[in-house]
Amino acid sequence: MEFMSNISGVDESKPSLFELLSETQLRELLEPSLRYLLAVATHRHPRYLIRILNRYDEVYALLMLLVERHYLSRWGGSFTENFYGLKRERVIAAQVPRAQRVVPGLVAESTKLKKADVWKSLFVIVGVPYLKRRLDDAYENFAGGAAANMLGAGYRRDDLPEDATPKQKFIYYLKAFIRTVYPYINAAFYWSNLIFNLAYLFDKSQYHSPLDFLIGVRMRRLTEADHRAFELAAAPKPSSNAPFTMRSLLTPSIISRIIIPKMLDSLKVLLPTSIFFLKFLEWWHASDFARQLSAKTAASIELPPPIPVRPPAPEEELEEEGVMKALVKVVEEDTGLCPVCEREITNPTAVQTGYVFCYPCVFRWVQDGIGRDGDEEGAENRKGRCPVTGVRLLGGAEGLRRLMI
Structure with missing residues (x-):
């Protein structure tokens, strides 16, 4: 060659x-x-x-x-x-x-x-x-x-x-x-x-x-x-002795002659940096070290088992150790309905506690704290938690998993 x-x-x-x-x-x-x-x-x-x-x-x-x-x-x-x-x-x-x-x-x-x-x-x-x-x-x-x-x-x-x-x-x-x-x-x-x-x-x-x-x-x-x-x-180039001010730096002539060319010239540094970062990510995902580290991280996360169904009771607040109070939904029995909207589950989605909901219902609950029928009362307490157990969900809405049935 x-x-x-x-x-x-x-x-x-x-x-x-x-x-x-x-x-x-x-x-x-x-x-x-x-x-x-x-x-x-x-x-x-x-x-x-x-x-x-x-x-x-x-x-x-x-x-x-x-x-x-x-x-x-x-x-x-x-x-x-x-x-x-x-x-x-x-x-x-x-x-x-x-x-x-x-x-x-x-x-x-x-x-x-x-x-x-x-x-x-x-x-x-x-x-x-x-x-x-x-x-x-x-x-x-x-x-x-x-x-x-x-x-x-x-x-x-x-x-x-x-x-x-x-x-x-x-x-x-x-x-x-x-x-x-x-x-x-x-x-x-x-x-x-x-x-x-x-x-x-x-x-x-x-x-x-x-x-x-x-x-x-x-x-x-x-x-x-x-x-x-x-x-x-x-x-x-030699210029006048007039002092530079913020107002003078933002004039159209300065922006077109100095600022924009400097920004475009910076792409010469951005491109090799991006290539290096991309190659590093390729090496990281292909290396055994990354897989071992990911396996250790996953093994160190212990998710609690689903909390048993409690006796019938109205909506109440569940207080955990070291966390805020969160409004939760109490499931009376295993009816196969969505615990949030209490209708037949559509687009089933599971959370880390083991319960299954409609995807729109659980997404609005976890992402924005919106309850049934758009109820926003207590939204800050519900946000990021399981609608049934009140347990804090890892990753928030990113941790929701849709089920293919």
Whole structure:
């Protein structure tokens, strides 16, 4: 692999294909990772995040447009490319490797991305992946997915009515185009990527991607001249002697020129930290030490057995050692009804004391302390306790277990 990564042996600034593939893989992992984190957060706070999750593709594209534009303008490469020590540069026909060694600063300045090159790169890095995700989703919906694979080409989910409006005709033919033509376009895109990768690997092309070839931009390693230019650009500039105040720091010019760029640059530290934390979690869950520690922790938790059914009595308060008083429900006999609502149990859910309730009833009781028919009197005393025994439940509502019957 070392031989293949340096097959040309001449241009030291040319990154290997394996570096570029690693960078591409990391970039493709960002979108599903953030989607998963947003989905988990939406599950806990749906009221605030469900709209963002429903428009995730657009929100992610706008977010990456902001991030990638900053990195392309300041560092000469995208977020993940800068993480791998890579940059993008314009291709100059007269450029030779010897000029790079003799006057690297002049060559770096002449090949630096212009404003038009930044926007072209943004289209390749952000726009094309967004369009591809949307087209993939549209093909899955319009082509029928698994149903079309089983039923064959005759499967159709919609037909064009005789009195169709122009809008209906446009949508119908668009669906037909995506069903029939898009698979070939997608295949051509992947085959062209493979051809460019092989040509780049054997030093037959200076572009590893057909999209980079179309916009005239190639990938290079960051050089010492690049790092000196970055340090010079980041050096503090002389300013007026006017004292800084909180009001001056919150002006739009300071926020756009200093605060937002600093926040975006901090992503360079956040990404490797997140990768390290993820790898640590993978090691932790795969190690014997974690399993042994989990087993010892589980063995040290001794749950009390269910308290025997007590004689009939009205609702009363049960006082435990060292805990607050909690209103409990006294079960007269084993009737098979929910002890909270006193109706037939639906969606049965067990608690750690061994009793079974309706899931909505026990969840409201444990989570918010709400009793039968929305009774909120004494809610603070009921919260987090078993409705029958009054025993404090480990984990609160997280400790509820639904039963599959």
